[in-house]
Amino acid sequence: MSRRTRNTGVRGPNSALTEFLRVEGITDAFRQRQGRQRAGSGRGSGAVSETPETDATATNGTTSLAETPGADVSNDLSDDDNDVEYRDDLFNPDDFKQLGQEDTCVDCGNPFTLTVYSRFIEASKGYICEDCNELLRKKERNVRKTQQTARKRRKKVAKALLDKKTVRIASLQDICIRAISSHIEDVDALGDIGQTNINKILKILSKNRSLNDSTVTLFLNPSIKVLELWDCSNVTSDSFNKIAAYCSQLESLTLFMCGQLHNDNMTYFIDKLPNLKKLALNGPFLISTPQWVDFFEKAESPLEQFEVRNTHRFGNDSLISLLERRGNQLTLLKLSRLDGLDSEPVYGLIPQYLAPSRLEELELSHPHQANLIDDDLLIHILATTGETIKYLNVDGCTQLTDSFLTEGVAKFCPVLETLSMRNLELITNEGMRDAFEELGQINYGGLLSIDLTKCTGLGNEAIEAIFKHSGKTLVEASINSVNNLTNSFLVQILTDDKDESKVLIQKSIEDGVNDGIDEAPPMEVDGDEEGDDEGDLEAYSSQPTKSKVVFYLQQSLPLLTKLDVGFVRAFDDLVLEKFSEECPKLAIVEVFGNNRCTAKASVRDDLLVIGVQGENL
Amino acid sequence: MSLDYVTLISSDNHRFVVLKDVALISPVLRNSEEFREGETGQIILDIDAEILEVVVEYLHYSHKYKDQVDASVVPEFKIPTQLALELLVKADFLDL
Structure with a gap:
């Protein structure tokens, strides 16, 4: 018994021999195994069982091993050959049929012949006929199938969730764009569209970010003079060449987000667009400074309007070249966020090359450093060409002060319509008021649009002066963050x-x-x-x-x-x-x-x- | 779900009577509900009947499948190719 309880870790007093055997790892496992084998074969077990069981010292291993197997063996002896009968007494022996015999289906109650393929139903403790079995199998198959699809759907939803996308019905615009893209080669299939609609569709395509090589070809035809692509992110270099190849009559070309516009494209544009008067590019960062110089020097086009934004490669030399070659023809000059332009003297050249009273729109915004554009530069430019300036944008030139307004804008801008001066924090309330009171004496028309976003120095008097001068004509106004205004005002x-x-x-x-x-x-x-x-x-x-x-x-x-x-x-x-x-x-x-x-x-x-x-x- | 109906009237005077829930899928039509159109239950649109028919079809299509989780169940919406460009302009207007 002591050996039985060994696993619990609790042991009673032992003889020295037992202790010795335990320490040496000598167990009766071998004898137990042997005993079990003997019991299984049903031979010689009787002798073992006769041994007295109470010998606590158990020097004779056989005694102890006889305890359990011995008891089983005595049972087994009687049941030795009745194994099957023993298991079958789980259910009513009357129902038990041999293979090949007639049986009654527990499901439908019809008689059928029992075969090895007959299925036993645990729940109703009986066999079912072949027909019922077929039905049951079909049912199980369906259940498995629905389970699988449910699992698949759950997986898909989880995957979509992880990919952060929800299953969304395609918008009608997307469907249209897809239809247009797939039939782009077959222009006739798309029906007639006027030029105004073309521009509208170009804008919609840009808005949906689906302007690409295939969609852009729809808009290239030899007769157009104006082309505006507002989102060229997916338009490749090849397509830019196509623009010049197909539309040689172009007078105005606007390419925004044209990150893929390449040096080679500019070289191609040099002699392929002889009538180009306006070129507006946003983000052409692959065009290098020497390439710009090359373009301005060699291009045959009578460039009058030039706009470039968001590139660090439009350097000082590029601007010098532009001014030298085209400066006296320019009617529009917009330079914004050009980090390559970092020389104050180069900016200083602008008024020297501009033809007097020719420029109509000027933007010098967000320079690389605030000190590149100062009051003197603006006053100088406006003194030269202020007479014709309609549009002036100096957003983010934070170095500008009141004198830019009082000495420049107020004195030289009789036809100014749009003034944008975001983030000019140095402009004071009084300066603005004085400037607009003075401007009123030369500019009778009044402004159409004014943007004073974040000109935090302004207050009631400045805004009053602006409204007094331009109130009758003002269409758009921004006084965002001019928080000195009072409610009473x-x-x-x-x-x-x-x-x-x-x-x-x-x-x-x-x-x-x-x-x-x-x-x-x-x-x-x-x-x-x-x-x-x-x-x-x-x-x-x-x-x-x-x-x-x-x-x-x-x-x-x-x-x-x-x-x-x-x-x-x-x-x-x-x-x-x-x-x-x-x-x-x-x-x-x-x-x-x-x-x-x-x-x-x-x-x-x-x-x-x-x-x-x-x-x- | 309400069972109100809205009448969409095309520029050539064809009338399309659709469930309000269906019409309101378009944000533009939804907004116009707040104005005079909301009282009369009629929305006059500057869209040809030919185009408006496709638009109405799309509204129903979109209404039917709006709660569908499994993308494979949603069938493709087919549009007549010759109307694609014009339809694009109108779809942009209706913000669909």
């Missing part, structure tokens, strides 16, 4: 001068409400307490120490269509409603970051307000 410029609230303000100023207040900059007023027109005055008069009450005349903005007032904190629901009322053409207002502008403001139905906080989309 925004409300007043849109309120009738005869309105009670404004009369009150005027009266209070006459009464001396501002007496004793220093010339504190009006920007201090944040308009926190200003709820409505009447409230303004009370708020002001109740805290005389804070700020000066200022009266602003009403400005009319009859043509204003698009306004960006993002991050102008004083712009609230009331002002938005005022703009909605007073500007009949206003169609889009962007109010990102104006947390006092809520969905509660009631505006015209056709006015789109973008960026309202907490908006339900």
Whole structure:
């Protein structure tokens, strides 16, 4: 018994011999095995079982091994040949049939002949006929199949999830584009399309990013004079050559995102596009500086308009070459984000080569370093050709100060229509005001578009001067992040001068409400307490120490269509409603970051307000 | 799911009566619901009947398969090749 319990780790007192055998690893395994064999063959087991079992010292291994197998053996002796009968007594012996006998199907109850292929059903403890078996097998096969498809679908969904794509129905535009691409060779199949539609389709294809070698060929025909490809990312070098080969009459070529435009293409363009007057390229970073020089020197085209953006390979030499060869013909010059242009003297050459009063559009934006473009350069350029300038863009030339406006724009730009000066933080409120008051004396037309995004130095007076000068003509305006504007100002410029609230303000100023207040900059007023027109005055008069009450005349903005007032904190629901009322053409207002502008403001139905906080989309 | 219907009227005066849920798949049609068209239940479009028919077919197709997870179940939507270009312009307008 002690050996039985060995596995539990608990042992009683042993004899020395038992201990010795255990330490030496001598066990009775061999005898046990032997005993079992003997028991299996049913011979000689009787002798073993006669040995007394109680010998605790167990020097004779046979005694202990006889304990278990011996007991089994005595049972086995009687059942030796009745093995089958023993197993079959699980079910009713009456039902048990030999192979070849008639049996009744446990499923359908029909009689059938039992064969080796008959199937035994555990649940109903009986065999089923061949027909039922066939049905059952079919059922099982279906179950397995659905399981497999379900597993496959689950896998697919999981895979799609991992690939971060959802199964989406192709948009009608994609379907159309696919149809167009596959029939691109067979232009007739696509039906007639006019040139306006061509341009529209080009834009749609660009928007869908599906302009590629095959789609672009649709638009190349010898008669076109203008070609605008707004997204050439997938158009290869070969196709650019095709443009020149097919459309030799081209006068204007616009290629945006043309990363695959190669030096060889430019060489090809030199003599293949003799009429090219306008070339606008965005991102042609494979064109090297010597190639640019080569192009400007050799190209036969009467290039008048040149625009290049986003390439570090348009270097100083390229610009010098452009100015030397084409400078006096240029009517449009746009240079933006050209990191290769890093010499101030080279920029300084621009006014020297430009023909007097010829340039109409000028953009010098986002230079490599801010100090490359300064006030003197701009003043010099405007003095030369400002008379004809309609479009001026100096975004990101952060070095420019007030004198660029007062000495340049205000004095030399009588026909200016568009002014874009993002991120000019050094421009002050007073400088801007003075400049526009002066500009009014030469520029009678007024601006159509002005972009003052992030000109954080500006305030009420500057904006008032701009509206006073250009309010009647302004179509687009951005005063994004000009956060010195006050609520009172925004409300007043849109309120009738005869309105009670404004009369009150005027009266209070006459009464001396501002007496004793220093010339504190009006920007201090944040308009926190200003709820409505009447409230303004009370708020002001109740805290005389804070700020000066200022009266602003009403400005009319009859043509204003698009306004960006993002991050102008004083712009609230009331002002938005005022703009909605007073500007009949206003169609889009962007109010990102104006947390006092809520969905509660009631505006015209056709006015789109973008960026309202907490908006339900 | 509502059982309201909207009438889409083509430029040559063909009328297509479709379920509101189906028409509203197009964001442009959805937005026009907020205006006068929402009251009359009619949307007048500057689209030929020939094109509008395909558009309406696509709306139904898109409505039928919008919740389908398995891409292999969704059949291909076929369009007449000769209408492809014009259809592209209109599809861009309807933002489909």
